[in-house]
Amino acid sequence: MEIEDGEYSSMRVFILGIDALEYSLVEEWNLKYLKQKEYGKTIVPLTKTGVGSHPATVVVWSCFITGKEPIDMGYETIKIPKRDKLDDLYWSIKTRFPKSEKILYYFHRKKRSTTPTRSNIKAPTLFDNPNINSIHMHIPVYDNDAFPEYRGVGTYRAVSDKYYRKIYEKGCLKEFDERTEEVYNLLDKDWDISMQYFFLLDGIQHVFFHNKLKIMDYYMKFNNFVANLTKKIDDDDIILIISDHGQKKGIHTDYGFYSSNIKLNLKKPKIYDFKTLVEKMVYENNYN
Ligand SMILES: [Zn+2]
Numbered sequence: 001m002e003i004e005d006g007e008y009s010s011m012r013v014f015i016l017g018i019d020a021l022e023y024s025l026v027e028e029w030n031l032k033y034l035k036q037k038e039y040g041k042t043i044v045p046l047t048k049t050g051v052g053s054h055p056a057t058v059v060v061w062s063c064f065i066t067g068k069e070p071i072d073m074g075y076e077t078i079k080i081p082k083r084d085k086l087d088d089l090y091w092s093i094k095t096r097f098p099k100s101e102k103i104l105y106y107f108h109r110k111k112r113s114t115t116p117t118r119s120n121i122k123a124p125t126l127f128d129n130p131n132i133n134s135i136h137m138h139i140p141v142y143d144n145d146a147f148p149e150y151r152g153v154g155t156y157r158a159v160s161d162k163y164y165r166k167i168y169e170k171g172c173l174k175e176f177d178e179r180t181e182e183v184y185n186l187l188d189k190d191w192d193i194s195m196q197y198f199f200l201l202d203g204i205q206h207v208f209f210h211n212k213l214k215i216m217d218y219y220m221k222f223n224n225f226v227a228n229l230t231k232k233i234d235d236d237d238i239i240l241i242i243s244d245h246g247q248k249k250g251i252h253t254d255y256g257f258y259s260s261n262i263k264l265n266l267k268k269p270k271i272y273d274f275k276t277l278v279e280k281m282v283y284e285n286n287y288n
């Protein structure tokens with residue numbers, strides 16, 4: 001990453017974390033409010049899954065808020081091994097009855113993996129800096145309410161079940177309205193850094209991957225939202241848009257997206273670069 005002569009003169013940084021916002025679609029539809037003054041792809045960590053290596057939401061966002069690569073952030077996979085009291089028992093059974101290993105492995109494995117939570121993030125985050133007054137809403141892993149009810153099994157079900165698809169989309173619309181409202185409510189509050197996270201665009205693209213017009217509708221919603229927000233913020237407020245990965249035909253792409261309403265002069269930034277950058281913007285301007 002290189003920073004040259006950025007125009008840092010801000011009081012507050014609005015971070016909009018938009019899951020699965022695809023660089024090439026923003027480009028194709030020329031969504032100028034999502035592009036802002038500077039935009040581009042970002043380099044994000046890839047996580048091994050059953051079907052290859054992809055950016056994983058629960059890993060990438062934690063890397064973003066800590067400014068660390070997965071290994072230094074605290075975890076590298078979607079499921080985290082959990083050591084429990086049964087470990088020793090299983091070990092003794094296994095060593096006495098070697099043939100039991102397969103069946104123990106099956107039960108043990110089920111018990112042993114867990115989805116990451118805040119306690120798995122070992123590095124300090126943007127929100128732990130005592131010198132910065134921050135607000136965070138629905139951040140994956142860090143807050144445990146990032147993913148709305150309709151997600152999870154719902155995404156798979158919505159792909160094949162026409163009736164359920166309508167319920168799923170209603171959930172997406174509700175999430176969009178609630179989370180944009182929360183951002184508007186920040187305008188009159190006192191803080192240095194705020195971050196809001198939106199899941200729905202990932203869900204919409206997984207479920208409606210065959211319907212590009214529908215997907216465009218949702219990109220337009222975000223474009224209009226940023227247009228509106230841009231009109232309402234103070235002159236020196238910064239809006240930073242970040243995605244954890246893009247999506248094409250229902251499959252995650254291997255790069256993220258960023259944009260900023262001021263020139264940052266970033267060249268191929270890594271997702272780990274932004275924490276220090278944001279802290280600098282706020283700290284140097286508000287506390288020096
Ligand atoms: Zn996804």
